[in-house]
Amino acid sequence: MYESQTYELILHRMLDRVPTEVDKREGSIIYDALAPAALELSIAYASLDINLNLGSGQTATGSYLDLRTMDYGITRREATKAVHEGIFLNTVGSLFDIPIGSRFASGSVTLMVSSRLSLGHFELTAEMPGSEANLTTNTLLPIDYITNLGTAQLGGLLVPGTDIESDDKLRERYLQTVRTPSTSGNKADYRKWALEVNGIGDAAVLPLWNGPGTVKVILLDANKLPASSTLVDDVQAYIAPTNAGEGKAPIGATVNVVSAVGISINVTAALIMDGTRTAGEIINDFKASLTAYLKSIAYAIDPSVKYVRVGSLLLDTDGVKDYSGLLVNGGSSNVTVASGSVAVLGKVSLS
Known part of the structure; x- marks a missing residue:
């Protein structure tokens, strides 16, 4: 908006206001007096232009975008930790339970055993947040000594780790909220609720999929792949754990959360x-x-x-x-x- 307000233009306007009988040539007293002021005014106009962009959700960046989105209750998502399934065998090749809290490494990523799923199957949570821990390798090396441990492998990614939300992703969520407002359990509401769960990358909502009052929510994880059963359970528990009016869904809605x-x-x-x-x-x-x-x-x-x-x-x-x-x-x-x-x-x- 103010890009035309250059130093040369401002100085020219200022000199035009000086009587013609006064020496206005470069190097004259009046020229040297006005030139610094014209330069400062051009900088002020440039700052005004920048501030206008920082005040709009479509052009703001960094902390200024955070301030804009927080007016609508939307905050930047922090980095989250990846959760993997680990499979553990003893020295004779049988499934084998290990202590909760045991630590393992795969390359530069370290993980800690956080819970037991079944015999020899455990959840491992990355110690540091971020997508770097979304490992594809299978081998795990124990950091702590575990008696009778034979092999340790990753069985699958249960909850993808995510990096701190980028400006583009935050802006996309902000514009989605503003342009398609959620109202009393409409499609936008169900998608918004699903995306509030860590590890979810997108959700499709099918209203009345099995008769009146039924809603199906179909999930993708943060990598835009079919969501794991762990993520499906997390979203179901958040939106409608019992389909009896608990969770985010309105009373009377029967919600079925599935993976794509x-x-x-x-x-x-x-x-x-x-x-x-x-x-x-x-x-x-x-x-x-x-x-x-x-x-x-x-x-x-x-x-x-x-x-x-x-x-x-x-x-x-x-x-x-x-x-x-x-x-x-x-x-x-x-x-x-x-x-x-x-x-x-x-x-x-x-x-």
């Missing part, structure tokens, strides 16, 4: 490589870009996987000169993803 159905996306193609990279490097990069694409379309207005888009991702991968025989789920057409489902990375076979 994962639709595996399998890709096959023959590559023509340019010789700058190995096949393994190309495959890893393509998997990463395909995973990011599938994440971006999860619960989108059109969540179908575009055949052409997969081909462009493959062609854009460093080291790929061309390809042939591209098949996505065995065909050469788009893959339909039904409501309540999400596309997830399947097998990638690049020869």
Whole structure:
């Protein structure tokens, strides 16, 4: 708004107000007196422009965005800790119980046994919050000595760890709240309640899915993958633990919380490589870009996987000169993803 108020323009206006009979040339007394003031005014106008942007939810950043969203009861989400399932065997290969509080490491990530699920199966909580603890490796190394422990492995990610919420994500939640306000148990309410549970990345809401008063909530985790049973239970307990008026849901609503159905996306193609990279490097990069694409379309207005888009991702991968025989789920057409489902990375076979 104030970008036109430059130093030169302001100085010119100020000099125009000085009588013509006064020497106004650069280096004159009046010029040297007005120039510093014009510079300070141009800086003030620039600050005004910045402050206008910091006062709007669409352009504010950092702590200024926090101040804006807090007016609507929306606060930036702190980083959360990942929760994994651990499987423990003794020296003879049998399932084996270990002490609560035992600590294990996988690379630079340390985890602590927090609760028992069943014989030899325990929950492990990362000691530090953040997505770095969303491990894919299986092996765990004990930090504390445990008698008769044979092997320790991760069984699966129960609750994804998340980093502190970015400005873009916080702004998205703020605009969603302002533009689609929740009122007395409408669809926006149920989605908002689901997203208030740590580890949830998105939720689809199906009203009247099984008759009057019934609501189905279909969950994705923070990685935009089907939610674990632990997350499903957490959301059910938060929204409607007994379907008898407890929790967030209004009295009379019967709420069924479930995980989204994962639709595996399998890709096959023959590559023509340019010789700058190995096949393994190309495959890893393509998997990463395909995973990011599938994440971006999860619960989108059109969540179908575009055949052409997969081909462009493959062609854009460093080291790929061309390809042939591209098949996505065995065909050469788009893959339909039904409501309540999400596309997830399947097998990638690049020869």
